[in-house]
Amino acid sequence: MEHRHSILVVDDDESLCRKYQMILTEFGHAVDTAPDAERALQQAIASLPDLIIMDLDLPGRSGLELVGDLQESGVEATMVVLTGTGSIPSAVEAMRHGVFHYLEKPVETSLLRVVVEKGLERTALRREVLELRREAMKTGRLQELVGRSPCMLELYRLIDQVAPSSAAVLITGESGTGKDLVARTLHRLSPRTARPFVAINCAAIPTTLLESEILGHERGAFTGATLARAGCFEQANGGTLFLDEIGEMPADLQSKLHRVLEDGKVRRVGGNREVTVDVRVVAATNADIGQMLEQGKLRPDLYYRLNVFPLHVPPLRERVEDIPTLAEHFLERFRGESRAPIAGFSEAALDVLRGQTWPGNVRELRNAIHRAVILCSGGEIQPENLPFGLRQRIAVAPAGDGQMVIIPVGASAEEGERALILATLRACDGDKPAAARILDLSLSTLYARLRGYEQEETGRLGYVGPVGSSGVLGSAQERFG
Template identity: 45%
Template sequence: MPKARILIVDDEESTRELFAELLQRWGYDVDQTADGHGALKLAAETHPDVIISDLVMPKLDGLALVRALREEQPDTPVVIITGKGTIDAAVEAVREGVFDFVEKPLDPARLKVILQRALEKKETLHEMQVLRRRLGQVDAGVGLVGNSPPMRKAMELVEKVAPSKASVVITGQSGTGKEMVARAIHQLSPRRDKPFIAINCSAIPASLIESEMFGHERGAFTGADQRRLGAWELADGGTLFLDEIGEIPIELQAKFLRVIEEERLRRLGGKSEIAVDVRVISATNRDLKEEIKSQRFREDLYFRLNVFHINLAPFKERRDDIPVLVQHFIDRFSRDAGKKLHGLSPPAMKLLCDYGWPGNIRELRNTLERAVILCGTGMIEPEHLPSELAGGGGESAYVKLPYGLPLREIEKEYILATLHRLQNNKARTDDDEGETVAS
């Protein structure tokens, strides 16, 4: 594995040499330059993994360098060196997208940890780029962005099943991205240039589902004043995605099974059979085996649909994906809105990481779309996020108390509420910013 390359930018030669000696001792390849203009040139030539730059320099200072690098090499983490009197400027640099900062005099242990984290971030971004290329430029949207073990497994299964015609059942909680996984399978398959028809079975009244799925001839029933093609015919040659498959009435399931097995259907009111070539992908948040036991779902249809199974883990098991998903959604929504945003501030990111996300990725997506709308420029801050996020796992950040309660009782209730919330968040009290508990 090649060594990581670090670029040091500082107008003081003694500082550059100090950093270079330390980094080389840790096994890094090191390049040096005395100013921001030289840094831009070297970065274009050597493509460093991390850049360490002084904040105060002549000609092109550290903040201007960060802004220029954001345009040229947005995935390269930048660590700023700060001295006394420049902390406020360093905080501003973090808002501009700097990964972190180290203070003078240098603390080697802190620098080592920061570099390891920066390199991990760079590696994660690189792996995501590779996965996106492997996934054939699939529009990730909801559900196909992430680097956690559950998401890696789901992506691998998508790649394996996509080239075949096998029926697929996708399971997972509401909001985990089942439709986007179905779209990814379609886009990676030989059917990618043919239709992808998505039907939400739970949204169609039982009296209309047969017509919606199989179509009808003119005069087939009252109100059928013209021929109508059903979803199966519309998907001919492509993929039919049946979301909430468990909602199909039991009396219609035999007809679904017949069309899947024989690849032929008859419209309502029709006399002739029509050949259809359709790949069926189904999704459900129900336990279909339990539905079979309760005689609400046919076992033969289940086995015909469930040739290949992909389960999507709930978001609480994919918390490592939060930073990557956050950046993906911010990039997407800010691009759609014509805004230039630089991500989230550390306090805002902490709120997102601590929250329980009962609505899974769909809730995260909606939260960030709202935040991008509210944020003008710069970084998304806590005030751009819904108030309930301050309570961690979906609880309110406010403590409701009766009017006229004595001060001692108010303190007691506040302490108990704080400890309860922190316990739910699985966080230590001293890690909770801005809250203290007096002994």
């Protein structure tokens, strides 16, 4: 049997109430009526209707006040207001306060039917989202996002809040904190979920190609453009476009992007036809926004356009309480790759995990668990299955005492090489030619390795020592820089 929706009609005109009751009952709904705002509020709180249709012009408290009261008391019903021709401005005002629709009296039955059906659909959608939010608060996860620290719960709340709209979102956060996952979750929780999610990393594409990648190009627009091609905007039409590492986009393209966001129209490179697109843009960066603006890497107009709704993903070290939950989550994910059944983590292992500074954030934690799962011979994961012995040992080895470097099983060949090179360099007091001789490397190879470590250290991927410690690389840079 079809579910009967409940509707509350609020009007001081009793005969009109009865008329609505009759029509809406005929549509198959259960209908209650109330003559004024006070009683409407009481009834709505008691019976939680799916839809409320109310006259704006009520005796005592006005319809507009009733709208506010209903919202404050947590009534989730969609609201529709009835208005006389003279009071359209207040109906518009009501819509600004979250009312779904207004209907001018006298109301046509066919129009009433459409608005009621749409309104009921909206209630269902809204309840689903609210349910999801309650679920997220209870279980401490939102879709694929795991963690129930206060800052993550706040992030879930903001994601829920902004997902249904088409507002541009700017996600900030250090590398590996989960910006990508947040962008996908936003899309999944939005009404655009069945439409494409297109992601483009502005840092990964040569600047010369970026423009045609994003805007598309017409045939013959440049050498090699033998075919016309739709850009990301057109591909994402109706859906979401995720612009990752937005600060890497050249300034002139930023200004073109700004124009697309303003007008909702794109013009392909080499073309003069404008295509209207309906795209929700989500941008992300792991750089410091203030600094990017200062250095002119991000145009202010684009920044203001993107920053309609900012979301910050906190670094893992600010949500230590999420570490065991995340570790468990990744253990589940990688369990299939283990040699023997793994029961979980030993307390000691969890302590080690909690004690890290996690410069690579959740990604680094994920990799650490992946490796531990492979190394663990069964039972509980122990501290020695975790790759931090390496980091701690080279980080605390005092200079001049670098006769031995301990590379635990579990380190990759690359990490082993790095540890050896840095320890040797330290033992040689920073004398690169001497270190190169001992290592049996050419001087240029040594330089190349060090440059690589330096880039990693200052860049996005690497870890050598905990941030803020006097890691080997830190002192090596001071000496050789």
